[in-house]
Amino acid sequence: MIELTERQRKEVAGAKRPVRLVDRASNREYVLVRADVFERMQKALQAEAVDPSFYEFEEIDRPSS
Numbered sequence: 001m002i003e004l005t006e007r008q009r010k011e012v013a014g015a016k017r018p019v020r021l022v023d024r025a026s027n028r029e030y031v032l033v034r035a036d037v038f039e040r041m042q043k044a045l046q047a048e049a050v051d052p053s054f055y056e057f058e059e060i061d062r063p064s065s
Contacts, residue, residue: 004012012019012032019032033041 018037021030021032022028023030
């Protein structure tokens with residue numbers, strides 16, 4: 001596990017959105033989110049993969065005027 005420096009901790013604590021990080025060696029970007037947010041995102045993605053009904057839609061019959 002990588003630990004944040006004090007300066008990084010303050011930046012993350014004051015952020016209104018997930019923090020973007022860049023690896024200058026590879027020029028790749030990463031997004032830092034809290035672990036609880038990440039876990040909720042993982043559960044939502046797993047639920048979509050398991051339950052294909054997320055992708056099924058029914059037409060709603062509307063009464064004619």
